[in-house]
Amino acid sequence: MNEQATPQPWQWEDEHWRKLVGHVRAGRTYRPKNWKGGARCALALSFDSDHETNELRDGGKSIGRLSWGQYGNRVGVPRILKLLEKYGVHATFYVPAVAALLHSDEQRRVVAEGHEIGIHGWIHELNSVLPHAAERDLLLRAADTLEQITGTRPVGIRTPSWDFSPNTLAIEQEMDLLYDSSLMADEDCYELLLDGAPTGIVELPVEWVRDDAVYFTMHRFQSLRPHTPPREVLEIFRREFDVAYEEGGICQLTMHPHIIGYRSRIFIVEEIIRHAKAKGDVWFATHCDVAAWAKTNAA
Numbered sequence: 001m002n003e004q005a006t007p008q009p010w011q012w013e014d015e016h017w018r019k020l021v022g023h024v025r026a027g028r029t030y031r032p033k034n035w036k037g038g039a040r041c042a043l044a045l046s047f048d049s050d051h052e053t054n055e056l057r058d059g060g061k062s063i064g065r066l067s068w069g070q071y072g073n074r075v076g077v078p079r080i081l082k083l084l085e086k087y088g089v090h091a092t093f094y095v096p097a098v099a100a101l102l103h104s105d106e107q108r109r110v111v112a113e114g115h116e117i118g119i120h121g122w123i124h125e126l127n128s129v130l131p132h133a134a135e136r137d138l139l140l141r142a143a144d145t146l147e148q149i150t151g152t153r154p155v156g157i158r159t160p161s162w163d164f165s166p167n168t169l170a171i172e173q174e175m176d177l178l179y180d181s182s183l184m185a186d187e188d189c190y191e192l193l194l195d196g197a198p199t200g201i202v203e204l205p206v207e208w209v210r211d212d213a214v215y216f217t218m219h220r221f222q223s224l225r226p227h228t229p230p231r232e233v234l235e236i237f238r239r240e241f242d243v244a245y246e247e248g249g250i251c252q253l254t255m256h257p258h259i260i261g262y263r264s265r266i267f268i269v270e271e272i273i274r275h276a277k278a279k280g281d282v283w284f285a286t287h288c289d290v291a292a293w294a295k296t297n298a299a
């Protein structure tokens with residue numbers, strides 16, 4: 001009979017919780033005095049082109065949900081690209097390898113139009129449930145696949161669902177990535193520490209408050225409809241931008257073609273771009289460019 005019960009969190013030794021907290025941490029801040037061209041603030045727009053992998057990742061086979069994924073490719077991405085082109089703005093698209101294989105022409109177009117493509121897992125798997133070898137294999141293959149399709153080796157990653165395993169950072173280090181954009185310890189860029197040691201990897205932080213999905217998704221079979229009106233989402237994003245501008249920091253947004261791409265929501269992206277353009281000294285940049293600038297020019 002095994003009498004040895006697993007200790008509860010309140011019974012943990014100090015060393016145990018210190019080790020958990022200290023494994024992946026924010027190190028020094030990468031905050032430049034000025035952004036490129038003397039800009040006061042950087043605006044980094046990102047779009048996670050999950051498409052059909054949102055259904056496939058959990059083993060789902062729903063034809064309806066797969067069609068929603070296809071909308072992201074047929075309507076969402078083209079509408080977003082048209083808008084970005086109208087304002088001459090470059091953004092970053094994070095694409096799971098399976099979505100890139102399903103929609104290779106889309107990825108080639110995104111890169112041809114001057115945008116960045118970053119790693120977003122293989123099939124939008126959760127890293128924290130994978131053994132180390134499987135996670136490593138999928139991330140390496142995802143990077144190879146994106147490079148084969150677009151001709152450009154990705155230098156940054158957004159882990160699917162921002163899910164991070166205890167091994168993720170070491171794998172990113174092994175892959176020699178410039179940056180990660182999955183964690184939340186700041187609003188400025190910072191250096192990631194692994195067990196207290198500097199990794200040289202830049203974190204370009206995300207947050208749910210700057211993610212369209214939390215405001216617009218719903219559960220089909222529950223009466224709860226947690227929709228925030230699109231105008232309210234614009235207001236939240238604009239306030240995020242305004243304070244970033246005041247502080248001389250970064251306004252980073254995470255959006256999804258199958259969520260923000262709709263006729264009644266795309267104005268949010270356009271209004272943010274127009275609002276930022278009106279300031280006159282905002283640097284619109286890809287996540288790669290923001291991370292590289294922040295690291296190189298940190299004050």
Ligand SMILES: [Zn+2]
Pocket residue numbers: 048050120124160161
């Ligand atoms: Zn995603």
